[in-house]
Amino acid sequence: MPSAAERTRTLVQSTCSAVLLVPGLSVIHPDQLMPVSRSIGPEGDLFLGFPVDSPVVRAAARAQGDELTAVLEITDVAPVSVPHRIRGRARIAGWLTAVPGLAQPGRMMLRLETGEASVDDLWGFDEVEPEAFRDAVADPLVAHEVELLQHLHAVHGEQMATLSSLLGDRAECGCTEHRLDAVPVALDRFGLRVRFVDDGSASFDARFEFPEPVRDVTGLRRAMHTLFEAASY
Secondary structure (H helix, E strand, O other), X not given: OOOHHHHHHHHXXXXXXXXXXXXXXXXXXXXXXXXXXXXXXXXXXXXXXXXXXXHHHHHHHHOOOOOOEEEEEEEEEOOOOOOOOEEEEEEEEEEEEEOHHHOEOOEEEEEEEEEEEEEEEOOEEEEEOHHHXXXXXXXXXXXXXXXXXXXXXXXXXXXXHHHHHHOHHHOOOOOHHHOXXXXXXXXEOOEEEEEEEOOOOOEEEEEEEOOOOOOOHHHHHHHHHHHHHHHOO
């Protein structure tokens, strides 16, 4: 399974929504707290782009020379329609400074020096040390996960439903008339997580591990073919 540091890093480098919370800072519109870009430096610091007139930028500029604490909160929502769509949250707290040298037209770059981090997702809750976060690598499928899950759900619904045959006692019945709806809810290099939903909207998750971790979309296609082939017997 992916480590807590890897899961946190994957969320930061994903397209999940994020807000930067600064103690004592009030805004009129919540989107003023949402960075328009985010990246991770070699030391594990976060670089967050904001419009130059953002209240967050003004707060960072006023605090030059003083320590300004801030927290980046990331919310991960499943890209497909499924019960309980929030898949997880990550939290990265640290110290915020403006980096004028990295400014772009109309934007200012802020650096959040990572002091502590945590992730609470489908794997559970874990705290992450700054050094572990710095050294972790995001999942190789992070840039494609949304598209891949939506494709599986829209195009391969019948094949997804066959995965219930691999559930054993967890499936009430293997016949077509009582087959559970199977919605792909999360995907990483180690495997696929599926949410099974019955007619009464009760649901449970099942994890299908790949024979070996995949490195790219080509490897994923082979792994999915193997998985669907096993479910067809």
